[in-house]
Amino acid sequence: MRKAAIKxxxxxxxxxxxxELGYHFVYEKSYAMKPGARPxxxxxxxxxxPYTSKVLFPFFDGLIPEGWLLDIAERNWKLNPRDRMGLLxxxxxxxxxxxxxxxxxxxxxx
Numbered sequence: 001m002r003k004a005a006i007k008x009x010x011x012x013x014x015x016x017x018x019x020e021l022g023y024h025f026v027y028e029k030s031y032a033m034k035p036g037a038r039p040x041x042x043x044x045x046x047x048x049x050p051y052t053s054k055v056l057f058p059f060f061d062g063l064i065p066e067g068w069l070l071d072i073a074e075r076n077w078k079l080n081p082r083d084r085m086g087l088l089x090x091x092x093x094x095x096x097x098x099x100x101x102x103x104x105x106x107x108x109x110x
Contacts, residue, residue: 002085003104006040010100013040016060018085025057026050040099056084063092063101 001019005012014027025044031037032046039045041059051057064087065073073091074081081087092101 002089004085004089005102005104007100007102008038008040009098013037013099016057016088016101018056022052022054023056023085024050024052025060056088060088060092060101063095063099064088065091 001017003018004016006014006016006025008031011031012028013031014025017024025040027040027046027048029048032048037046043059044051044057055061061084064070064084070081070087070091073079073087077090079086079090088101089103093103094100
């Protein structure tokens, strides 16, 4: 299983995981209950239940660079262009905008 902390303006907003069943996104309860909490995207409104998908959610997939920048990332980190979660974890820690993705190492998982 691979896991990422999803942050909005450096505040933990939720968790994105990938396992053999697909992708899962769930909001951090303390974040979702805050007054004025904003969703990660309009396609992932705030809710308690996790979102599940067989493919990477379009919002997160859209954070992955394209074109020459993607080519550089694939060559430098020897990434498979079909490994969307791997690309997201490596390339999207410091994205344009207010959302960032921070990889969580497996040895730190409970």
